[in-house]
Amino acid sequence: MKDYLVLISCACFLIFLVPGRYRRYFAVGGWASIVGYLFLELPYYISINNFVYPTITLLSLPFLYITAKYLLRDDPRVLQLSTIAAVAFLIYAPFAYIPALGDWLIGTVTNQTSAVLTAIGYPVNFTTWNMMERNGFRTEIILACTGIQSIAIMLGVAWGTRATYLQKIAGFLLVFPTIYILNILRNVFVVTAYSEQWFPYLPAIAGNGEFGYESFFWAHNVMAEIGALIFLVALAYTLFMILPELGNLADGLYRLYRDEAERIVRPKARGSDL
Numbered sequence: 001m002k003d004y005l006v007l008i009s010c011a012c013f014l015i016f017l018v019p020g021r022y023r024r025y026f027a028v029g030g031w032a033s034i035v036g037y038l039f040l041e042l043p044y045y046i047s048i049n050n051f052v053y054p055t056i057t058l059l060s061l062p063f064l065y066i067t068a069k070y071l072l073r074d075d076p077r078v079l080q081l082s083t084i085a086a087v088a089f090l091i092y093a094p095f096a097y098i099p100a101l102g103d104w105l106i107g108t109v110t111n112q113t114s115a116v117l118t119a120i121g122y123p124v125n126f127t128t129w130n131m132m133e134r135n136g137f138r139t140e141i142i143l144a145c146t147g148i149q150s151i152a153i154m155l156g157v158a159w160g161t162r163a164t165y166l167q168k169i170a171g172f173l174l175v176f177p178t179i180y181i182l183n184i185l186r187n188v189f190v191v192t193a194y195s196e197q198w199f200p201y202l203p204a205i206a207g208n209g210e211f212g213y214e215s216f217f218w219a220h221n222v223m224a225e226i227g228a229l230i231f232l233v234a235l236a237y238t239l240f241m242i243l244p245e246l247g248n249l250a251d252g253l254y255r256l257y258r259d260e261a262e263r264i265v266r267p268k269a270r271g272s273d274l
Contacts, residue, residue: 002040009033010093013086024071027082030089031067035060049206049217052225066260077252080161088156095148102143106130110141113187122192134195137212147183150232151176158239161246170242175235182231186224193219 012030016023038057045053070078095102110130117124117132124132130141158171193199199206199218206217240247 002037005033005037005040006096009037010089010097013082013089016082017086024074024079027071027079027086028068030082030085031064031071035064047208049208050221050225052221052229062261062264063257065264066257069260070256075256077249077256080249081253084156084160086156087160088152091155092148092152095143095146105146105148106141106143109146109184109187112184113141113191116184116188117191120188120192122188122195124191124195132191134191135197137195137197137216139191139194139216141187145183145187147179147186150183150228151179154179154232154235154239157236157246158243161243161249163243163245167243171239174238174242178235186228190216190219190224193223 009030012026012033016026016030038053038060042054042057067078071082095105107129110132114124114132122134124134127133127138132139132141154175155172158175159168194212194216197212197215199215200212201214201218203214206214240250
């Protein structure tokens, strides 16, 4: 079911890119499918003690409500946001739905992560083509570990906004190599922290019954997640300087969602004197 929702979302956003009077409804369908996917994944996020995605999942409900409301009004800011999502899906979908392409990317990232680990003095053994082992601790590299989601999102941001081709090319040259290289370093940090047991702290919070998992939790679910978030914010700020239109869009979207969130939280604030 989860895979079907991703496929439905992808199809809806791609149809949305085709001009037509009903395109806004397909954008609503795309966003609704993403939210549905997040909720179906919620048990998995909880099982691995991941706190970032459950938070995003809960926040996705008011986001969906506001987004759908303004899509149906043909609001240009939300239409532009949906265009960004559609472009991101165009980049991500081939790696997600063509096994040979996805496996090639996973294998490439796995080998490069292993090469860096060897270079810094933490060599690993391979138990399978994408499974690395050191000191008895195994780490599997999957598509989510390749950075393709972040690359697709940020390229969607760069290419889904109104800008010249030169600006879009500059955005690509900033986004792709930067995220790709930093993601390799992120993998190196997680594998090393886990295999060397750097953070064996607070098993009641970070443990899942698996020996040594605490170090993986703190390295992968906390430090790497927070570090990635800070980095993406910094990267977005740099994109604002390259693509001035992106800064205007971000400001417009911030004001829109902020004002609507305030109306949801305090729906009768304006009418309290009546």
